[in-house]
Amino acid sequence: LPLSTVRKAGSSHGPKPPHVLCASDRHLPSLAACHPTGETSFEHTVELGGITFNSSLQTENSDYYRVLTPALERLFLSSFQDSQLDWMCTGCTILGYRNGNSSVIVRFRLRFAPQDSHPLSSTMEEEALRHGLAAALHEQGLSLDAYGTISSASLTGMTSQDCQAPEQGASTKGHTSRTTNHVSDTQTASGHWLSSSLADCGSRPAMQTASRIVGGSEASRGEFPWQVSLRENNEHFCGAAILTEKWLVSAAHCFTEFQDPAMWAAYTGTTSLRGSDSGAVKMGIARIIPHPSYNTDTADYDVAVLELKRPVSFTKYxxxxxxxxxxxxxxxxxxxxxxxxxxxxxxxxxxxxxxxKATVELLDQTLCSSLYSHVLTDRMLCAGYLEGKIDSCQGDSGGPLVCQEPSGKFFLAGIVSWGIGCAEARRPGVYTRVTKLRDWILDAISEFPTSIARTVPLIHSSTNSNVVNSEELNSTTSGGARTTPLMGVKVPQEQESFLKK
Incomplete structure (x- = not known):
């Protein structure tokens, strides 16, 4: 996805009903006391058969905890898959484990976004959960490798309900994530908490189990629930990833030509560019903030964040x-x-x-730098294969490179940036290294109040470099003609062939 080939490609059905907030964050005796447009959560206690309790389960960094927790989250969420509550269930949080005479007792919270046309009661929710768990574990249970196989999950005790409203600036998923999630929240220098959706992240609740892109394969719906299609005048232009309900992250080079947020729209919740499934959600862009040090000559600091006009509601997809x-x-x-x-x-x-989608391998920085005449900076990383064949390409720019950790969560390691050609041997994809820019990302999405109604201009670092347009690219790029507009990307002569994504 080199600079020279900012991927440009190209309506979707309307969004699912959004979550709405309850008027209070207190525990309430019944749903009747909850605002009809509110998100509701239910807490349960379940005794797990087939595996034994170990005190390491009370330590979030232990191997047992990291294996069991994401497995249970997927199990509990998938329990509603064949019920009328399927699309209403928006998330699961494991609250803790305790010993039940050597068996494992787990307490967890399930979140729902009910609608007036589909009323939700605690009885209905509990019955669907009980039936779904029994069906899921009926034949062969849930294997946890060295820790055994969960053969049963029996609901115990009373179900409690929670009608929640988030704290100011917090996720609409409620107040629980700050204390119960496995990734800690981040506090900005000003002392304000960033949206807690940064903590409740990286999961794929629509997937029951935990390569165009060139050389890849089709992704399943819900497999990449953070994936966004950025469209300029209704045509797919770049990718992006969801960070919070209000913020996306993409590549700065996607916006060198079209900087007006009104020209852009973001689509998520679907794998189809035409929105042939019913879950596509269109989001307006309020603000585009490229990194102030983004260099159009070298593609250094190739990152931008985008603020949505309205918060997006999280679902399984x-x-x-x-x-x-x-x-x-x-x-x-x-x-x-x-x-x-x-x-x-x-x-x-x-x-x-x-x-x-495609699987790529993270490459040694020194090796990759040598393949690209040592023009890589510390803000770049390489992924792919020396033999080529699998790579990102035009239209993938700004999209996510994600890595799954033992917790089961997916972390944003890179952002599609540039490269030479697509899937060529010894020309791997170059990605923006997120760990080097995450502090700026956090600052950008926390320090720009909604009253600021302007887009930060892109910085063009030099005036004596060549402007590569599509006609020039057709004649200077080996490995295939480029017809995609390159948005006035500037590169030194010796780097013209590098541009691809």
Whole structure:
């Protein structure tokens, strides 16, 4: 997804009913006391058969906890899959474990977004959960490798309800994530808490289990719930990833030509560019904030954040990706995932109808820098294969490179940025290294009050470099003609062939 090939490609059905907030965050005796447009949650206690309790379950960093917790979250969410509550269930949080005479007792919270046309009661919810758990574990249980197999999950005790309203600036998922999620919230220098959706992130609740893009395959709906299609005048242009209900992250080079937020729209909740499934949600863009140090010559600091006009409601098919800490280590050779609607073949410029995915390998920085004449900076990382064949391409720019951690959560390791050609040997994709820019991302999405109604201009760092347009690219890029507008991307002569994504 090199600069020279900012991926440009190309309506969706209306959004699902959004979550609405309850008037109070107190525990209430019945749903009748909750505002009819509110998000409701139910807490349950379940005794698990087939596995034994270990005190390490009370330590979030233990291997047992990291294996069991995401497995249970998927199990509880999938319990509603064949019921009328399926689309209403928006999330699950494990609250804790305790010993039940050697068996494991787990307490958890399920969140729902009911509608007037589909009333929700505690009896209905509990019955659906009980039936779903029994069906899910009936034949062969849930294997946890070295820790045994969950053979049963029996509801115990009383179900409690919670009608929640978020604290100011917090996620509409309620007040629980600050104390119960496995990724800690981030506090800005000003002392205000950032949206707690940064903590409740990186999950794929629509997936029961936990490669165009060139050389990839079609993604399943809900497999990349943070994936966004950014469209300029109704045509797919770049990718992005969801960070919070109000903020997306993408590549700065996507906006060098079209900087007016009114020209852009973001689509999520679907794998189809045409929105052929019913879950597509269209979001207006209020503000585009590229990194102030973004360099159009070198593609350094290639990151931008986008503020949505209205918060998006999270569902099984719409979820935020996790933003890694600055010290988060993504080791060389780790297998990670890329996704996007970019071209399937560099030479044919074939655009896919459905979201594509591929597995790529994180490459050694020194090796990759040598492949690109040592122009890489610390804000860049490489992923792909030395033999090529699998890579991101035009139209994938700004999209996510995600890596799954032992907790089951997916973290944003990179943002599709640039490269030479698509899937060429010894020309891996180059991605914006998120750990080096995460502090700026957090500052940008926390320090720009909604009263600021302007877009921060892009900085063009030099005036003596060549402006590469599509005609020039057709003659200077080896490996296939480019017809995609390049939005006036500037690159030194020696780097003209680098531009691809």
């Amino acid at each position: 719409i979820q935020p990706v996790c933003l890694p800490d600055a010290g988060h280590h993504f080791p060389t050779s780790k297998k990670c995932l890329i996704s996007g609607w970019g071209y399937l073949k560099e030479d044919f410029l074939v655009k896919p109808e459905y979201l594509q």
